[in-house]
Amino acid sequence: MRHEIYDVVILGGGPAGLSAAINATIRNKKVVVVEQEPSMTSLKKAPKIDNYLGLPGSSGQDMLASFNEHARSMDVEIVARRVEAIGEFDGYYNILLGENMIQSLSLIIATGVPYKATLPREDDYVGKGLGYCATCDGPIYRGKDILIVAHGPEAEYEANFMAEICRQVYYLPLYKNIGELDERVELLPRTRPQAVMGKDMVEGLELANGQAIQVEGIFILGAETAPDRLVPGLLIEDNHIKVNRQMETNLPGVYAAGDCTGAPYQVAKAVGEGLVAGLAASKYSSRKK
Amino acid sequence: MRHEIYDVVILGGGPAGLSAAINATIRNKKVVVVEQEPSMTSLKKAPKIDNYLGLPGSSGQDMLASFNEHARSMDVEIVARRVEAIGEFDGYYNILLGENMIQSLSLIIATGVPYKATLPREDDYVGKGLGYCATCDGPIYRGKDILIVAHGPEAEYEANFMAEICRQVYYLPLYKNIGELDERVELLPRTRPQAVMGKDMVEGLELANGQAIQVEGIFILGAETAPDRLVPGLLIEDNHIKVNRQMETNLPGVYAAGDCTGAPYQVAKAVGEGLVAGLAASKYSSRKK
Incomplete structure (x- = not known):
């Protein structure tokens, strides 16, 4: 899946x-499903679904x-990759999957239950020193001190990358069994992040163990990414992606389906909305060609 | 199911x-499904559904x-009855099923693909001599001449009832194998109804074979009934029941799901919308108690 152009x-x-x-x-569209690992835990754990x-x-x-x-x-292509960033250019959505970029005429967001913030007042600091993609924003922090809040081991790769360009990288793991970290990365003890320091811009992070780390940048990595952070400009209402009955979001060619569009969080609703979004995105991509 | 009170x-x-x-x-609600015979023919005929x-x-x-x-x-009660009329009184919906009346706190309309008119300009004459329920409107036509356009044999019972109170009942069957008709009913040859006669009020019906029958009332029976004729005041938009994402119609306690709410006419959409409507109606009826 290198540099391919998809319909959906x-x-x-x-x-x-x-x-x-x-x-x-x-509908004969070129389709790929990008599966993110941490999702659907509640469905996987359900012992019996009767409805x-x-x-x-x-x-x-x-x-x-x-x-x-x-x-x-039905030969649907399914890949397990993390979506790093999405941008729109000239009618195409560019989707950064790890180090691969793919393009698509349309997008369907079906990322499940809404994102819960890792930090208090997290929203207030987004773009003011707090980010979700080290690979994307890294260069801004060249020569500076940053801290990575890591939800899973996939953040280690990014920490090591940041260690090459930053002055100091602190690594706060929220998981067990730390893997390979660059020796320049300072591993913090496993504890909860407490509060962002700084009035307007990030100045540091307080930890639940009482430590206060002074940094100019905080990255939260390996958590599910909120859809509106992934797709800039996407309209959210009451913590869910705003859609109409055709599963259209406010952005052309971008659809949403399932739990991310709101309750009830149920399989049948998700499957029904998926159908509507799948057909609508197919029609949209046919028109764009 | 006599005079019972249902939640949904x-x-x-x-x-x-x-x-x-x-x-x-x-959700532990008292539920009944009223199945109308002529529906779902396209689903029944589908050789293979893959989606x-x-x-x-x-x-x-x-x-x-x-x-x-x-x-x-799951012990869901399912009855095969024709819904003759629905009225709302004091927070309850009264549903006339043949000769039985049941009551419910909430209604879900899931009657499938939208009704197609039997006659040209049919809408213009509704309530002006044209109706869909002989049992309901019959008394208006006492001593008068009426014509019944019958889509199926279930209309025969109503024709015989009308023969008792009307001066003359004409019966235009759109189906084969006519059953038991009262001798006072005049059976017309099987042909298409062509046009309603009358400027404002019904004055008669022209048939495709050239006949013109003078009557003051026309009943179209045995066709699927348009939901807004069944539920007075129900808002229709582009030939579909208008609903929001919670499957609420414009009437309190009345929900709709499936093909009657619009395309795509697909099983998954119908199942998903049915879930949302079922949960919403359950919540509504709990609140009303």
């Missing part, structure tokens, strides 16, 4: 994303397996 | 109606069977 790129491989994928595939019509009494795990099997039987 | 009455036993039913049942996630490659018939099996496994 779907973020999220849960019920909404897979339903969108099979419907866009049936998805036609599949009574399945466990969440079995249901997801049968959904994936359905998609694979 | 669901009109339509297709994917949307059954999905609503299982979800309201899980309902988790059940790939089912025929429409098999899919409907598994949906019904799911509902029956």
